[in-house]
Amino acid sequence: MEKPTIKQRFEGFGKFIYNSETNQVLGRSGRSWAEIGIFYIIYYACLAGFFAATLAVFNQTLDSDNPKLQGSASLLKGNPGMGFQPMPDIETTLIYSTKEGREEYVKSVKKVLDEYYKAYNKSLGVDCESESGLRENVDTACAVNYADLTAECHEQNAFGILEGNPCVLLKLNRIYGWKPELYSPAEMSKLEDVSASIKSNYVEDKIWIDCHGENAADNDNIAKATVTYSPQQGFPLAFYPYEKQKGYLSPLVFVKFTNLAKHLAYMIECKALAKNIAVDRTEKEGSVHFELLID
Missing domain, CATH: 1.20.5 (Single alpha-helices involved in coiled-coils or other helix-helix interfaces)
Incomplete structure (x- = not known):
């Protein structure tokens, strides 16, 4: 064919x-x-x-004002995690404090603070500094006092790096409707792995933050230095619960490490202290881990 x-x-x-x-x-x-x-x-x-x-x-089945999954049914299982900055490289938790090459560290922190700076300049939110308890069923959000937050750690000193006293910015992840359950002073005094300074000064007015060495050697080295918190050593209760308040910004805490020895690596853990915050290092819940190295 x-x-x-x-x-x-x-x-x-x-x-x-x-x-x-x-x-x-x-x-x-x-x-x-x-x-x-x-x-x-x-x-x-x-x-x-x-x-x-x-x-x-x-x-x-959806509610425009409330998320469908809350508490233990939510993705975060009702247990807030913590985050920290500077962290310009997600593959490492090392904060290398050196005057050279500090631009990426400054940019990493500034990216978080920019939103707070704008809100502060526009006077958004209400002043909650005089309030010591939870603010339930309110439509207004507390304002973060940017001036107090950045009094010690700011862009001009490269967030402590220029002085050799690095600052680490801490933030607790927001969970809709979550209310912190605080320890009583008696309960706090019995907790292990909590700094003695917290036990002696503990007041039920915030979610306290405790930064310490991950092991005995790190604790001994940090004991020779000074650890300060600004604007205070924790997250005020007035910022909780988060209920989609307009303009809501999570509270922040700067931890400043002063007089650390040079060329010595410090392994640091910072954790939030509340009954309903479970600390799980592997899942990065309730605490953060990072290393500090001063050059």
Whole structure:
């Protein structure tokens, strides 16, 4: 059997596109195209209807003001994690305090603070410094006092790096509706792995932050230095619970390490102290770990 020539192939393809003898287009008559077109219009209309109905039913289960999953059912399981800056490289937790190459560290902290700086300049939020308890069922958010926050650690001193006294910015992840359950002074005094200074000064007015060495050698080395917190050693209760208040910003704490020995690596752990904050180092819950190295 002879193979068709190129001309015959083109003629056959053209006839498939439009056959003048039968008035067919792509092998179908006008009636056939109309029937299949109506079928697919109905088919896809039904699919769209089913999809719209599914979305409508799903939306009925949602609340525009409250997340559907809360507490132990949420992704965070009702246990807030902690984050820290500077962390310009997510692959390492080493904070290398050196005057050279500090730009990335400054940029890392400044990226977090920019939003707080704008809110402070616009006087957003209300002053809650005089409030010592939880603020439930309120629509207004507490303002973060940017001036107090950056009194010791600021961009001008490269957040302590220029002075050789690095500052670490701490933040507790927000969870909708979460309320901290504080230890009583008696309960705090019995806790292990908590600094003696906290036990002697403990007041139930905030979620206290405790930064210490991860092992005995680190604790001995840090004991020769000074650890200070600004604006205070913890997160004030007035910022809780978070209930989608307009303009809400999570409270921040700067931890400043002064007079650390040079060329000595420190392994530091900072943890938040509350009954309903479980500390899990592997899952990075309730605490943060980082290393400090002063050059």
